[in-house]
Amino acid sequence: MNLILLGAPGAGKGTQAVKIAQDFSIPHISTGDIFRKNIKEGTPVGLKAKSYIDKGQLVPDEVVVEIVALRIAEDDCKNGYLLDGFPRTVAQAEALDKIAKDLTVINIDVDLNALAARLTGRRVCPDCGESYHISTKKDDACKCGGKLIQRDDDKLETVQSRLNVYTAQTAPLIDYYTAKGNIVTVDGMQSIDEVYADIKKAIK
Ligand code: AP5
Ligand code: MG
Numbered sequence: 282m283n284l285i286l287l288g289a290p291g292a293g294k295g296t297q298a299v300k301i302a303q304d305f306s307i308p309h310i311s312t313g314d315i316f317r318k319n320i321k322e323g324t325p326v327g328l329k330a331k332s333y334i335d336k337g338q339l340v341p342d343e344v345v346v347e348i349v350a351l352r353i354a355e356d357d358c359k360n361g362y363l364l365d366g367f368p369r370t371v372a373q374a375e376a377l378d379k380i381a382k383d384l385t386v387i388n389i390d391v392d393l394n395a396l397a398a399r400l401t402g403r404r405v406c407p408d409c410g411e412s413y414h415i416s417t418k419k420d421d422a423c424k425c426g427g428k429l430i431q432r433d434d435d436k437l438e439t440v441q442s443r444l445n446v447y448t449a450q451t452a453p454l455i456d457y458y459t460a461k462g463n464i465v466t467v468d469g470m471q472s473i474d475e476v477y478a479d480i481k482k483a484i485k
Contacts, residue, residue, distance in 0.1 A: 282307065282361040282484070283381055285368070287454060288389035290443040291396040291403070292469050293476060296412060297389065298365040300477050305484070308357050311365040312345055314410065315352075317432075321407075334434055337442030339369055339450060346376045353381060369451045374458075386458045387480055389469035393444055400440045404429040 282305065286294040295311060302309035316334060319327030326344065333340045349367050352358070368374040377384070402415045408427030421429040434443065458464035465483040469476055 283384050284361070284363045284484070285384055285386045286363065286365045286389065287386055287451070287458075287464075288469060289391055289393060289396055289447045289451070290440070291399040292389040292391045293473065294365045294389060296473055297477055297480055298363055301480065301484075302363055304481075305361070305363075307361040307363050309363050309365060310349070310352055310358075310367070312340075312349065312367045312369075313365075315348055316340065335439070337434060337439040337446060339446060342370055342372045342376070345369075346373060349377070350380055368454060371453055371457055374454055384463055385484065386454075386464040387483055388455055388458075388464055388466040389476065390466050391469040393448070395470065396444060397437065397440050400435050400443075401437055403432065403435055405432055406430075 284301065284307075286298055286301075288294050295313075298309045298311065301307070316327065316330040320331050320334070321327070326348070329344065330340045339345075345367060349364070353362055353364075364377075368377050399414065404413045404415060404418060404421065405411070406413075406423035406425060406427040406429055409423060409425040411423055411425065413423075413429060418429070423429055433439070455464065455466075467476055467479040467483060471479070
């Protein structure tokens with residue numbers, strides 16, 4: 282089972298991906314997480330990606346495609362994998378079609394107007410990757426003992442640019458996969474557990 286989670290920034294891709302990867306025992310491949318790890322480690326890929334991510338723009342297709350192609354060729358992907366945040370452009374989707382089979386796309390549909398609040402209020406743990414929201418988590422202590430931070434690209438100015446980029450470059454993928462007939466849309470405005478229940482129904 283090869284899954285793609287499609288959705289705007291803040292739609293809940295990462296939140297749902299953690300649950301799916303655990304339940305179905307498949308690796309969770311988040312291109313955003315891969316870039317953040319590279320930025321933290323100061324690698325050449327990280328340095329390049331940072332200049333785009335900080336502006337809320339997409340990292341160039343050829344950089345992302347190469348990373349994903351190498352990752353899904355690894356042994357742990359033989360029985361399936363879950364892509365979170367890839368593809369994000371039609372060019373990326375076309376590149377993926379050449380190297381992957383049996384793709385099922387889950388589109389998490391949300392009201393774009395609700396996303397700025399979700400993103401600017403998000404706090405993440407740099408140690409274990411867990412996400413929280415300030416409306417329900419007032420202190421900065423993660424359950425793993427880490428100290429929660431705000432992602433640099435979750436500041437309001439960058440969030441606006443990410444949402445515009447989504448509409449211009451990523452939303453067209455809904456039509457792309459609809460034409461192929463391998464996309465299921467779930468209502469991402471429900472609670473996290475309700476969204477997950479719908480995703481499970483869609484996968485089975
Ligand atoms: P990436 O890390 O992929 O960020 P994103 O797509 O902008 O998505 P987010 O991680 O912000 O949101 P999410 O959908 O995972 O939501 P989450 O579950 O955390 O990419 C970052 C950057 O890297 C990009 O901008 C780009 O520059 C670059 N990049 C990455 N991939 C690339 C690619 N393929 N090509 C080019 N560039 C690429 O939830 C958000 C918040 O909402 C949390 O606080 C959560 O608790 C809350 N929440 C989740 N679900 C619900 C719910 N149902 N109800 C209420 N609250 C909810
Ligand atoms: Mg995410």
